[in-house]
Amino acid sequence: MVSQDYDFIVIGGGTAGLVVATRLSEDPSQRVLVLEAGADLSNDPQVNTPALGPTLFGTDADWSFETEPQASKALGGSSAINAQVFVPPTNESLDTWETLGNEGWNSDTLLKYCTKAFTSPTVDESQRDTLGIDGYTLDKTSNGPLQLSYAGNQDHPIRKAWTEAFRSKGYDVSKDPFLGISTGAFSSLSSIDPTRKERSYATSAYYNPIKGRANLEVLTNATVEKILFEESRSKRATGVQYRQKDKIKVVTASREVILAAGAFQSPKLLELSGIGDKSLLQRYSIKSIKDLPGVGENLHDHLACGIAYETVDGLETLDPLARQEPEVLEKAMQDYTTERNGLLTSMGVNTYAYLPLVESLSEPGRETIKKLLAQHRPSRNLPHEIRARTYYELVEKTLLNPKEPSGAYLSVLGQQTPPVDPESDSPSGPVPGSFITIGAMLSQPISRGSVHIGSGDPLVAPTIDPNYYSNEIDIEVYARHMLYLDVIAKSPPFSNLLKQPLVRRDPASNLTDVETAKRYLRTSVTSMEHFGGTCAMLPEERGGVVNTKLKVYGVENLRVVDASAIPLNSFANLQSTMYAFAERAADLIKQDYGLRSL
Template identity: 55%
Template sequence: MAEASYDFVIIGGGVAGLVVATRLSEDPSQRVIVLEAGQDHSSDTRVKTPGFYPVLLGSELDWGFQSEAQPNLNGRSILLHQGKALGGSSAINAHVFVPPTKDLIDAWGALGNDGWNWDTFKKYFAKAYTSPSVASAAELGVSGWASKNDLAQGPLKASFSGNSSHPVRKAWIDSFSQLGHVAEHDPFLGASTGAFTCLSSIDPATRERSYAASAYYQPVKDRENLKILTGAVAEKILFDRSDANAKAKGVRYTLNGTTHEVLSTKEVIIAAGALQSPKLLEISGIGNANLLQSHGIELVKDLPAVGENLQDHPLCSISFEAVDEVDTLDALVRQEPEAIGPAMQEYATTQTGLLSSVGVYSYAYLPILDPQGKDLVKQMLLQNQPPPGNQPEMARAQAYYEVAEQALLDSGTASAAYLAILAQHNVAPPVPGKHISIGLMLSQALSRGSVHIRSKDIGAAPVIDPNYLSNPLDLEVMAQHMRYIETIASTGAFSDLLKKPLKHLDPDSRLVDVESAKKYLQSHVISMWHLGGTCAMLPQEKGGVVDSKLKVYGIDKLRVVDSSAVPLISTANLQATVYAFAERAADLIKQEYGLN
């Protein structure tokens, strides 16, 4: 069993792991090693080509997790895609790069995390990505922005991907303008509510995927003080238990069938993701004492909140038939050879065409707009208050309830995110014709799930129970928002892209009332794979796992820096938030050790 020593040992080479590794290794005096279970797929055409994103799901780049059967989704088990590659999920995601709202980040502080608010956090977005130049503001639907985040000059290259002249962008903005809900400026300057044209993590120069491996690691891969081990599976955190608090001293891992240990002189940093970071903590002896005992694991620290508080964005969509003149990606969804061949040739030659994006250009963050619906939600808030109590899990539930209550009753706070998709969505098998879909994700779900070890075998997938729509408020709020999709589809320029009268691909998506919307949701909700919260940054008395410096309670020299530590997941897609979260984590670590 060979041993080596580094200042920092990072478990996980996804977004958070590579961001932190890149920033810590900026100081040449610090030796940093990253253990990543997947391989480096930087040269893989499937990764680089935006339109090939769907073929990565279920491939060797995907952990391919699955939830337990979900009682509130008609007993369905939900696929939960997570990246197994250098770059993590940023290597296989759908490229959507959108910020959280200002009030959501401020809620992190309100939950008890001192120093975490929008004013502190916003600079880390600018540190993470580069804002693209805009040549055709009117076509892109950004001409109405009063200001743009031109200070963003980070490693990740963002763009308004795909065909800049596609009419959907301007039509979306024009229709929401008619409805009175358009973002006044670049949402990265502090979004609240309204429609906007969204960025993608696609390099505007190469028109290839820009992700953690290409943007952060590749430019610095020759640093002598930075080592990346791919195919390295972390098996256990090693501890020195000679003092009152156990101290992380290294990691045991396997590589090519051989077991190794690597020691840390400063810290072990966990960045294995929302599903695997709690799994690693539990296998290493940190978690609920009763659970660990049942699996024969020696207890290092009784921390019952590990693996609890699992959050995700449930997604549902309605697909409409599009007019013949509009370009959609339906032929790719159907995997038609006569479409795929020319698309591959066009992309290889000019980096344009069907494969240059995934057809998601437009977003909107909105509150419930129907007054009666809002009144009903207000009543349900009173009826569904969490039970009082001093136990950490009760205090946590109450804290989250208060944040959600404020958001749901505030007409200036978004409770859902809408997006336009240039294809039929979540249809099996795919059908003929052209379609545009409107998707809806619930921004601030109150339902909470869990992820825990199935056994002490590191190779066993964890037991994942997101508990979707278990809180009645979530089903009500999502149903109210689903009914607004018909209004969007029937309004102004956006409606001109759809056949008249509106032709729903699925007859069940004609939502005549809230009850039909609820029934449709239970049959059609899927995951957005925006998983977080399972090692939450919260006060320990509120069921937290890490403190506001991201240090694990009761364990020295151990931090968690990925989405599992995010206390409340983003308003919409999580990618941009995790980049910024990891940038701040790196700064916190540098400050503690006085690093350059």
């Protein structure tokens, strides 16, 4: 039975929301309500079966937002539909948070919270060599709710071949990457339970084990329309208005309203509630509670692009699943249902590498990068340009430092089918054959976009403009990372898995120079949907929205604890960083109120 009064109201039952609600409800004296717009899909096989995650895109589990011409909705949020990739942030990407003006937010702090969120898998000594992890000691201290594994076929040769290829180039890792990593190649973990072979995510790991707590209520299919404020000088958040089954309801919070609706919805709700750029709010006749121009700005994302190379005969890939071959699908379903093994136990992402811009290590390369950086440097002194220049200088430092990575590389056991140029002969769907895709991710883009309301109607989707490639340095740097994919594909022993000379799935992916790489990036790049930064934790004078305790500037009893508050995206996939961020957010709230922990 839903009450009308709570100590804490958490808006959003995704990764951050469920972590924070679980931790706050450890104190039985606190009444916690979670309002989630989606349904509870924790019993849905499409959610639980690792390889079926992509089938949820475009369904009711997904918000299906569209950007301006140039994304998840279910209990558990994006953790219920992501690719289960669980890789660490780099030390440098976390340390930049403190450099930006957020004292105490650095790698030393955040990596401790990473290990609070997950439990590392137990690995037999006999498997360490095949898994490519024989070169370092595994972290034994993690004991958190998420259950991680080296998913899929652990005897597959790709992990060892990848690790040894990079080791020969001096890019190996000497310890568990979650103990701190800068550059190097490693076998990646997945948020897949090693015993059940099911997705381990915010709902199954955090919420389901404690869903019987009397002081915690989770209300699904409840869409929050705005945050309510006390009409006094303090501008204190007092509750929320939400819609459920076409009925408008109000609940109050005696302590705090905690916003965890995501990089798109959190800024939208702030603006609908009167917090944001005053001129924008006036346009839609919304009373201004706090003029905060940084709301909805600083949107950034990771772009990814890959090249699929044909494998040697007999190598196991997920290509038959992509082609939906009936006999293979039937066997895969039977293997998974009866034995919990086979092709459905993994999305096929087994390896990662964090590398510097290798070309810039030579003197001519460094001079080229320096020239490009000088040409595109922000110069004026308006507030948003001060923020842009701050980020630019951080990226500049990274690109010119051979010990700091600027790109993430990964392998996928199967062909990826990216967008194609309609004027080309590139194949648009799965083709016959077996492939390994090697991909590159632009880890630290300079370009920034925005997300804002386009109406005062809470049922209208926000206007999203990622503004990809708006700073030309992004595509210049990215093109150079793409040229390194062939180097990886030709490096033994990884090259032994691919037909030589290389056979590409798409002739357009034969990248011969920077210009062909840029052309391919403009037609075939995709979003990793790692959106963040739209309610950034930054000093207010730099366009920040929340302070280092994640409290919204200029109002009381309102915090933002999701990816929108992350000032700069972590180096690769956001999942591990987001769990750590939410764990620390919960601790900050508990400390403020002297709450108990289990």
